[in-house]
Amino acid sequence: MEYIPDTEKKVLALFSMAIGLYMLYSSLDRIADGWWVENFSFLFGNIGFAYGVVSLLREVWKRKYKDWETMEDELYTKWKTLCINWEKYFLIIAVSLFEILGFFIRNTFGHMWEWDYFYFAFLIQLVVFQVNLLYLMRDKLELVMAQMEGINSKRVAEALAIEKQSLEKVSRSDKLRVELITNVSHDLKTPLTSVVGYLELIKKEELSDVVRDYVDVIAERVEKLKEMIGSLFSLAKASSGNIELHMEKFEVNRLLEQILADMKDKIDESTLEVVTQYTKENSELITDNMYFYRICQNLIENALKYSAKGTRVFVKTCVKEENKLCLEITNTAGYLMDFKKEDILERFARADQARNTEGNGLGLAIVSTYANALGGEFDIQVDCDQFKAWLIFPINQK
Numbered sequence: 001m002e003y004i005p006d007t008e009k010k011v012l013a014l015f016s017m018a019i020g021l022y023m024l025y026s027s028l029d030r031i032a033d034g035w036w037v038e039n040f041s042f043l044f045g046n047i048g049f050a051y052g053v054v055s056l057l058r059e060v061w062k063r064k065y066k067d068w069e070t071m072e073d074e075l076y077t078k079w080k081t082l083c084i085n086w087e088k089y090f091l092i093i094a095v096s097l098f099e100i101l102g103f104f105i106r107n108t109f110g111h112m113w114e115w116d117y118f119y120f121a122f123l124i125q126l127v128v129f130q131v132n133l134l135y136l137m138r139d140k141l142e143l144v145m146a147q148m149e150g151i152n153s154k155r156v157a158e159a160l161a162i163e164k165q166s167l168e169k170v171s172r173s174d175k176l177r178v179e180l181i182t183n184v185s186h187d188l189k190t191p192l193t194s195v196v197g198y199l200e201l202i203k204k205e206e207l208s209d210v211v212r213d214y215v216d217v218i219a220e221r222v223e224k225l226k227e228m229i230g231s232l233f234s235l236a237k238a239s240s241g242n243i244e245l246h247m248e249k250f251e252v253n254r255l256l257e258q259i260l261a262d263m264k265d266k267i268d269e270s271t272l273e274v275v276t277q278y279t280k281e282n283s284e285l286i287t288d289n290m291y292f293y294r295i296c297q298n299l300i301e302n303a304l305k306y307s308a309k310g311t312r313v314f315v316k317t318c319v320k321e322e323n324k325l326c327l328e329i330t331n332t333a334g335y336l337m338d339f340k341k342e343d344i345l346e347r348f349a350r351a352d353q354a355r356n357t358e359g360n361g362l363g364l365a366i367v368s369t370y371a372n373a374l375g376g377e378f379d380i381q382v383d384c385d386q387f388k389a390w391l392i393f394p395i396n397q398k
Helices: 006-029 035-064 075-109 113-203 209-239 252-262 264-270 289-306 363-373
Strands: 247-251 273-277 284-288 312-320 324-332 377-383 386-394
Touching: 113 209, 247 252, 247 289, 252 264, 252 273, 252 289, 252 312, 252 324, 264 289, 284 289, 289 312, 289 324, 289 363, 289 386, 363 377, 363 386
Parallel strands: 273 312
Antiparallel strands: 247 284, 312 324, 324 386, 377 386
C-alpha cells in the first residue's frame, strides 16, 4: 500500500466500501443460488467493506496527526487516552444505534432473519475497527518512541558538544592566561635584576642618611616585587602542570624544624610564639622535597603575617587513619574573618580586606596548587578568630 498514491488510495477505499456493501446486500438474494454463494458474498462483502473503512480511518489519522511533534514527555499518555476514548465513544454510539435500529425493526416487522444477518456483519466490522484502532495505537506509539529517542539522542549529542566546546574554551583560556603570566613574569625579572644591581652600586656611594633610607626602602620594595613575581611565575608553572618532580624520601618533622630555623629572624620580629607538636610515629614521605618545603614555608609565613600580636602559632603533625600524615597549622587572626573558604583559596584573594598586613594573596593558592601536584590534600577551617590550615599526604607515597 505504501507505493499507491494518496488520491488512488482514497478512490480505492471508497470503491472497496461500495463493492462490499453491494455484496452484503446482494447476498440476501443469493440464497436460492446455494449456501456457498451466499457465504462467498457475505465473506468478501465484509472484507471489502472493512478494507474501505480501515483505509479511510488511516487517512483520517494521518491528516489529524501529520504535524504532531513529540516535544512533550506526556505525549504517549495523551495518545493512549485519546485512543481509549475514541474506542469507548465508538462502542457506545455504534451499539446504541444498532440496538435502537434493531428494536425499531423488530417492533415494526417482527423477527427477521435479515436482522441476524446484518447483526453478524456489524460484529465483524466492529472487530475489524477495534483491531485497526489497536494497530494504529501501536504504530503511533512506535512512532512516538522513535521520535522521542531521536530527540533525546539529539539533545544528548548537543549537550555533549556544548560541554566539549565549553571545556575546550576554558582550557584555551587557562592556557593563554598561564602563558601570559609566565611571559610577563619572565619579562619583568630581567629589568628588576638590573634595578637590584644599580641599587647595590648606589649603596656603595657616599649618601646622606635621608637618601640612604630612601634607597633602603626602594631596595626592600624591589625585593618584595621580585618575590611576588617569583610566586606568580611558580603558580603559573604549577597550574599548567609543567613542573618536574624529584621524588625522594625525607622526614616531615625534620623538614619543619629546618624551616622554622630558617625563619627564626621573621618569627622573632613577629612577637609571636611558635608551638610545635610533632608525631612520634613515622613521618617519612616520598615526594618532592623542594616543593614540600615551599608549601610548609608559605603556610607558616601566612600564619605569621595574619596572626594577632602576642598570640601563638601551633604547628602539629599527626598520623591519621589509612596511613596518612597530617600537618596542621593553627593561628589566631588579628582581624574579622568574614569570608568563605572557597574565596580565600582563589588567586590574589586576601582574608584581610582592609590590607593592614603585607601580602599578595598568592600564598594559599600556591599551597593548594603544589599540594595537588604532589598528590596531597589541602584544606582550611575557620572558627571565629581561629584559622586552621592542614595538609594530608599518604605515607610512603609512591
